[in-house]
Amino acid sequence: xxxxxxxxxxxxxxxxxxxxxxxxxxxxxxxxxxxxxxxxxxxxxxxxxxxxxxxxxxxxxxxxxxxxxxxxxxxxxxxxxxxxxxxxxxxxxxxxxxxxxxxxxxxxxxxxxxxxxxxxxxxxxxxxxxxxxxxxxxxxxxxxxxxxxxxxxxxxxxxxxxxxxxxxxxxxxxxxxxxxxxxxxxxxxxxxxxxxxxxxxxxxxxxxxxxxxxxxxxxxxxxxxxxxxxxxxxxxxxxxxxxxxxxxxxxxxxxxxxxxxxxxxxxxxxxxxxxxxxxxxxxxxxxxxxxxxxxxxxxxxxxxxxxxxxxxxxxxxxxxxxxxxxxxxxxxxxxxxxxxxxxxxxxxxxxxxxxxxxxxxxxxxxxxxxxxx
Numbered sequence: 001x002x003x004x005x006x007x008x009x010x011x012x013x014x015x016x017x018x019x020x021x022x023x024x025x026x027x028x029x030x031x032x033x034x035x036x037x038x039x040x041x042x043x044x045x046x047x048x049x050x051x052x053x054x055x056x057x058x059x060x061x062x063x064x065x066x067x068x069x070x071x072x073x074x075x076x077x078x079x080x081x082x083x084x085x086x087x088x089x090x091x092x093x094x095x096x097x098x099x100x101x102x103x104x105x106x107x108x109x110x111x112x113x114x115x116x117x118x119x120x121x122x123x124x125x126x127x128x129x130x131x132x133x134x135x136x137x138x139x140x141x142x143x144x145x146x147x148x149x150x151x152x153x154x155x156x157x158x159x160x161x162x163x164x165x166x167x168x169x170x171x172x173x174x175x176x177x178x179x180x181x182x183x184x185x186x187x188x189x190x191x192x193x194x195x196x197x198x199x200x201x202x203x204x205x206x207x208x209x210x211x212x213x214x215x216x217x218x219x220x221x222x223x224x225x226x227x228x229x230x231x232x233x234x235x236x237x238x239x240x241x242x243x244x245x246x247x248x249x250x251x252x253x254x255x256x257x258x259x260x261x262x263x264x265x266x267x268x269x270x271x272x273x274x275x276x277x278x279x280x281x282x283x284x285x286x287x288x289x290x291x292x293x294x295x296x297x298x299x300x301x302x303x304x305x306x307x308x309x310x311x312x313x314x315x316x317x318x319x320x321x322x323x324x325x326x327x328x329x330x331x332x333x334x335x336x337x338x339x340x341x342x343x344x345x346x347x348x349x350x351x352x353x354x355x356x357x358x359x360x361x362x363x364x365x366x367x368x369x370x371x372x373x
Contacts, residue, residue: 001150002142005119009087009112012105013149016091019104020074023093033185035192038070051099060094060101067192081120081156086113120153127157131167138200138261141171143209144222155186159195166198166259173204174234175223183237187244187258200261200292201238203230235272238262245288246280255288263292263315270301274310284309300348 002010021034027047028037041061045052052061065073074093079085088108092101108116130137139154141147154170161167170186172179183199190197207223214221224230241260248255262273270291277289290311293302305312317324356362 001119001123001139001153002146004122006112006115007146009108009116009119010146010149012108013087013091013152014146016104017148017152020091020093023104024071024074026096032181034074035070035072035189036185040070041066044071048094048096048099051094051096054094054099056101057094057099060092069192072189072192077152077156078159081124081153081160087116088113123153123157127161127168131161136167136169136198138169138171138198141173141202141204143206143213144176145213151182151186155189158190158197159193162196162198164196165256166196169198169200169259169261171200171202171263172237173202173206174237175204175207175230176210177222177224177233179233180237180240184240187241190257196257196259198259198261199241200263201234201241202263203234203266231266231269234264234269235276238273239276242276242280242282242289245282245286249281249286255282255286259288259290261290261292261313265293265298265301267298267301270305284311287311298345300345 021032024034024037024039025031027044028039030037041064044064045061048057051057063076064071065076065078075090076085080087080090086108087105088103091105092103094100095102127137139150139157142150151170154168157168158166158170172183176182186199187197204223210223211221224233238260241258245255245258245260248257262270264270273289273291277283282288290313291302291305292313292315293299295314295316302312302314317327356364
């Protein structure tokens with residue numbers, strides 16, 4: 001998403017989201033995403049006390065997004081993704097003492113407001129095209145200081161476009177300590193607002209940057225302390241998604257309300273996913289779980305998955321060489337273990353070639369009717 005507009009604007013919106021959470025923390029007495037507090041409009045009115053009767057405060061309260069279980073959002077995100085809201089005027093909350101509306105974002109010049117609307121317009125165009133072509137779009141994750149805005153906008157795109165199937169997917173980086181909590185929160189929003197939820201689970205690509213920034217600015221490192229902890233987070237998050245899919249099946253509801261891509265080059269994680277699917281009772285033909293690896297990486301994982309009936313995809317980076325190489329270098333850094341196993345892949349390829357030569361069947365196409373997710 002950072003390629004569609006000015007990244008600084010996403011940074012500002014992310015800061016607004018964190019300030020809104022702190023605002024709700026004063027009301028709820030606990031941290032976390034706003035919808036997890038299950039506070040009602042009436043709770044917010046009581047928190048604001050006498051100032052709740054002021055005209056501007058009443059207008060603010062009418063725009064708060066809520067349902068029978070409580071407040072979901074303090075701001076009208078629907079208007080933001082529909083390209084018709086001014087950020088400076090939208091992100092305001094009432095001061096509980098004076099009742100004056102307080103901006104959570106500095107005044108944005110008209111030119112930058114237009115830049116943000118252009119970014120949303122481009123995103124809407126891409127997602128609408130994906131919907132018309134009946135393909136999915138997976139919005140990539142970025143550094144934690146951009147991610148709150150990216151996730152918030154992506155969830156609103158899901159709410160707008162994922163009405164009949166999962167078209168828009170958000171990406172969750174499991175090297176972060178809060179990933180499981182964030183996925184559970186977003187699953188709850190999807191359930192409460194009745195849209196199809198799509199998630200791509202990855203380990204993550206910015207761990208060195210995240211740790212360096214946390215050390216430089218003096219805040220807690222948001223990343224897991226070890227590879228093993230990241231793997232545990234990945235498996236825990238995936239298991240929760242599978243568990244909820246099973247609940248949908250048992251309730252005779254559409255299990256495709258939750259769609260997951262296991263984007264991993266790690267053999268143990270892929271084996272874990274298959275085993276957990278079997279344990280929970282989710283089958284390849286349910287078409288709710290798919291697997292993905294980069295083209296040229298771990299073909300010995302992708303091809304057997306496809307032959308076994310699982311939805312398996314090869315991801316192809318596309319673009320000018322000078323723009324694609326930095327991306328591939330990050331993937332190489334992220335997948336050091338895979339690169340160290342290149343001998344295994346060569347050995348498997350040699351074994352397959354030898355087998356085909358022995359059978360006199362150099363070219364081979366697996367038989368079967370495979371329907372992708």
